Structures are given as structure tokens and as C-alpha cells.
Amino acid sequence: MNIILLGPPGAGKGTQAARLERDRGMVQVSTGDMLRAAVASGSEIGQLADGIMKAGKLFPDELMSQVLGERLDQPDTARGVIFDGYPRTQAQAESLDALLAARGRTLDHVIELVVDEDALVARVEGRFTCANCGAGYHDTFQQPKVAGVCDVCGSTTFKRRPDDNAATVRTRMAEYRAKTAPILPYYESRGLVQRVDGMADISDVTTAVAAILDR
Numbered sequence: 287m288n289i290i291l292l293g294p295p296g297a298g299k300g301t302q303a304a305r306l307e308r309d310r311g312m313v314q315v316s317t318g319d320m321l322r323a324a325v326a327s328g329s330e331i332g333q334l335a336d337g338i339m340k341a342g343k344l345f346p347d348e349l350m351s352q353v354l355g356e357r358l359d360q361p362d363t364a365r366g367v368i369f370d371g372y373p374r375t376q377a378q379a380e381s382l383d384a385l386l387a388a389r390g391r392t393l394d395h396v397i398e399l400v401v402d403e404d405a406l407v408a409r410v411e412g413r414f415t416c417a418n419c420g421a422g423y424h425d426t427f428q429q430p431k432v433a434g435v436c437d438v439c440g441s442t443t444f445k446r447r448p449d450d451n452a453a454t455v456r457t458r459m460a461e462y463r464a465k466t467a468p469i470l471p472y473y474e475s476r477g478l479v480q481r482v483d484g485m486a487d488i489s490d491v492t493t494a495v496a497a498i499l500d501r
Contacts, residue, residue, distance in 0.1 A: 287312065287366035287499055288391055290373075290473075293399030294462035296410040296455065297484040298491060302399070303368045305492050310499075312366035320353050321345070331356070351381045358389055374465045376472050395498055396473045398466075399484030399491065406485075407455045417443040 287310070293299045303314040321339065324332035331352055338345055354372065357363065373379040386392055412425035418441035423430055431437050436444075473479050482494045 287394050288369070288386060289366070289395045289397055289499070290369045290393065291397055291399070292466055293484055294401060294406065295458045296406050296413075297399040297401045298488065299370060299399060301488060302491060302495055303370060306366075306368055306495070309496075310366060312368050313363050314368045314370055315354070315357055315363070315372075316370045317350065317354075317372045320357050324353050324356075347375075347378055347381060350378070351385060354382070355385050355388075358385060358391075373469055375468050379469050379472050393473075393478065395480055396470075396478045397495060397498060398470075398479065398481045400481050401484040403456065403459050406459070407452045410450050410455045411452060413450050414444050414446045416441050417445045 289312075291299050291303060303312075306312045307314060321335050325336045325339070326332070331349065334349060335345070335353070338349075350372070358367065369382070373382050383393065409424070409427070412427070413422065414425070415422050416436040416439060419436065419439040421436055421438040422428070423444070434442055434444075436442070470479060480498045482491055482498070484491060486494070
């Protein structure tokens, strides 16, 4: 099972991807993570990627395909992949089709977590994490069981992302709409796009995603 998970920052993609990894053995493939791993490895592609990123240039589609192809060849992807942040253009979507086909795979679903912008602002503005282990919390929806103490590791130090504010969230929403607009028609024409209410309870979203994958 190979899927693309779409949704703006704060829609819950990370949470749902983590549950798919836990429950189904799938692997979340993030282009950002792949590029950082390639750079850290010191490989030929990693050195090229490092130079391009340091120069502030756009990453070429051809090179991204090589990095993605190498990731898909790793054995942990055999039970399925969740693509996050890729593709963003029709050319990249076509390239992904070719990469999967070359490995005897297909893209099964494109799942979009649909959110309300105003509600998303409230969701993101209230987020904070444990500074020690990274466990996530929220001012309204998910406070630690003991005030000021992380449920997971017991740390009493927390932090907030400086960009978790209304202006940044609305900018991210606009960027998301601009970046996904080109690929949705491509996948809709093939009947691959399914939409889930990303504002629902986390467990309800998980159930809805599972229902799509189990059809």
C-alpha cells in the first residue's frame, strides 16, 4: 500500500502517519528527511544536495527522483510508503509513477486531510512540546496529565515553535493551496483522491483513513 498524505501544517499528517507506521508497518517518506539523510551519509548525491541547499537553489526534479528511488529500494519500504511533501507538481507526480512502476508498485490512494482555516489557527497556536523527548501537547486539547510534567519522560521543560502563530499559519495555508492545486486534478482524474475531515477527533481521523485503505 503506497499513499500520498496531503494537508497543510497542523492538519495532523504527522500523527496519522505515525499511526500508520505503528499499525501497518508503513514508512513515512519525507523529502526533507531524505535530503538531510543523503547529506549526512556523504554520498555523491548527498554532496550534490548539500551544495544545492547551501546555495539556496531549487532542488532539481531529476536529482530528487534519484534520492527517492534510493529510499524506495530500502527494505523497510516493502510494506508500504506514506509520501509527505512530494510530489508538488504534475511532473513530479509523473516521475513518482515511473519510480513506483519500475519497482512493481503502484500508488493506491491520495488522502487529503481537510481543515477549517480558523480552527486550524486555534489548533496550531496552542501547540507545545516537551523540550526533552518531543512529546506533543496543546493548551486546550491535550494538556499533560500532571500540570507542568511530561506524561512520557517526566521532564518539566516545554517549548513552543516560534512560527506557530496566526499569521504564519495563514501563510502556510495559502502556500499549501498553491502547491497542491497542480497535482489534485492529476490524481482526481484517476479516481485516487479521498478526503477526510482533519478537524475531527484524532481517533476518528485514524478510523476514516483506515476505512479508505481497507476498501
